[in-house]
Amino acid sequence: MFRIRRIAALLTSVLMFAFISGCSPSANSGGSSARPDISQMSEKDRWLGKFSETVTVKLAVPTNAATEFPPGDSYSENVWTRAWLEELNIKMESLWEAVDAGGDYETKLNLSIASDDLPDIINFKTFSQFDKLLKAGKLEDLTWHYENFASDALKTNISLAGDAIEWGKTSEGNLMGIPQKGVNYQNTRMIFIREDWLAESGLPDPKTMEDVIAIAKAFKDKDPANRLGLPFFKTVIDDGMCDIRGIANAFGAYPRAWFDDGTGALQYGTIQPEMKTAIQVYADLYAQGYIDPAFASLDGGAVGEQLTSNKIGVIIGNSWLPGWPLNTLYDTDDVNWKVFPLLPSSTLTKPFKAQTDAATGQLLGVRKGYAHPEALLKILNFSIAMTDDPETAQPLKFHSDPAFPDYGYHMYNPIYVYWSDPMINFDTQVHVTDAIDKKDLSYLKTPHDQTQYNNTIKWFEALEAGSKPTGADWAAWISWYGEGSAFAQFNYYFANDLYFTSALTGLETDTMVKQWGNLKTIEEQYITEIVSGTRPVSDFDEFVATWKSLGGDDIIKEVNEWYKSK
């Protein structure tokens, strides 16, 4: 099955190349696009005004098979599409749908490109697909439309996300794509420790990464037959569940990220000597029996199983862990966890930083020749107005309603891009905590505050009523309430300037397109083999040499050329 897909993907890309290079590149993409007369329009008309005639927009919808719709609704007929028609006079038509997982969406978009049957607004999941269409002259220039139709709220939120607006620009400065989201501040690692086991061990709260490792060891030593030390799994670098990133950061390494070495040159994190130290830590833990020998075959689901069957007491992972699978453990065994920010190693000599995901470079584009490019901007303005703007938002209708817990209305938006304030959860954590502590709802400023407050207050209501809160209530409480909550750790990182973001955003160089997948596999293979003792730690140097010779050197060169030209 996977082979078929790989072959299909290969054929697709080969033929795509043939197809696109056959197209006459209308390089002068600055040609006159559809521009409505705006001289008579007020600001409000431009941002959220109705089209005078119904405008049809054809979309390709990335779907999630688990999404539940109210009876009769679907991705092409739901609260959002009805509101677009009523409020904006935009009629949504689904060109096709595809699951946004396993590469299905990308494959179908490639077929759409090859058969020249493009959606009017194109949701790009990879930068290379955007780049191909751009070079083939198939995208509409959005510079003028963004200037005149993007609302202030949209422009502000995009500007808060660093240089996001730059990714979609050509070297001449024409805006050809609107970014989908900025830096993901929530993808930073944090430490979860089981409260009951920590009390039982008599150890104090950790101050350094060495303490955390000692705690994980102590937990395992207490009951070696049934417990594991530190969880680790096959996605060794890149998955928030329990990858190497947390410990790597503690030792000053930033896997899969680019940083300025102080001389104005970019360096790649995975091949730095600090990374060797982090791998050494895991290799030692493995040799001493503190890592599951089967780790290389475990996926997130398997680690979830180990967590819920009371085998793990320390996990260094992402803020969503309370939502799954830790909530299940609360449901079954009343287990509570203590949350700590990522802690530096006591041997670290440079300033400690916690790494977060750089923006992925996902863009929205408009098909060349589509008559109403401003429809895209009106849709984005509308999303902010309905979910984020304190004056106009209707979160119960457009986000989620506690009365209908099965329906996440914001998941139905066929253009799943909201551009809320990138820091929104930081404030919400503080607002929710204040509102609960001071019993004063006026601390809740935004609709998002209100939604999360509604979820979190259920924990307190259940305790007051003397009943056991559900796992979901617990997850909300541990995510939002107080200094020990998951989202409070992000506030801590931010307040102490501990965030590290890759200096490379939204760019894929030519060699990256060809070699990146391969290089990633090599990284994962070497780390897995060194940790499991198949290779000595000294083979890290061999890994660096291999990585560089297989295209890594070219990529470093290309990335630095781009960096200098910035």
Next chain:
Amino acid sequence: MKIRLSTGEKTFAIVNYTFLTLLALLCILPFLHMLAISFSSSAAATAGRVGLWPVDFTTASYQYAIQKREFIAAFLVTIRRTLLGVTIDLAVLILTAYPLSKSNRELPGRTAISWIFVITMFVSGGLIPTYLVVSGTHLKNTIWALIIPGVVKAYYITILLNFFRQIPKELEESAVMDGASQIRVLLSIYLPLSLPALATLTIFDTVGHWNEWFSGMIYMSSQIKYPLQTFLRGIIVAPNYDLMDRTQMELMAKISSKTFQAAQIIIATVPILAVYPFMQKYFISGMMLGSLKG
């Protein structure tokens, strides 16, 4: 009279049966495990406490699967495509294999024609040209997109063709002597004698249609038209862990609900398992014993 087995033969039999039993267990145990999970409570399944027997027996997952609209729709699409697809495939298969099983004298150019079919086993048009043809002929979004592109299966034709050739020529000659036409020869002699081969190919083809997901993904534009396996793939393929708020976390919990996945897989597998016993009776050899004398 009882045949006495030598020690060597006995040892072989024991080793042989042990090995085959282990092999059979290897195939059936995962299925039983899945069955047990589908009838267990979600918490027990996530904690890995379920072995081959359900823990905290419940049918909640089945009730949930059965009331999920997309699942039912996908199930019906698959039943329709399998019934239609297998019928049409077999008709085309028989009508192609029969003439090609004749000699070059009876069907001039037979070898050349056979090669045209054989070549397609090794070289295909590729994904994009195939897609362009299917969308250019307006098959997209119809059930025919799942049937017509794969209607001629060169591999099956080769099998059936060779089976036809093993049937003694004299049977056909005797029928022709009695005045039978080619159609009559096919229907009254070749087909009844080829039942084992036809039954095998029917099972292959049924399983093939039942399990195929790629064309559903490529040619169907909305989830409601997906066949069962395309739909199942959507819920089983690992989702993005790039999760941001609680609603998505809950969704994640739902997606990763092992019991729900297991229930849907069981529902999807049982019908195809049920086909085998019905086909069993056609696997009879020796049908042609005694058909020729002298």
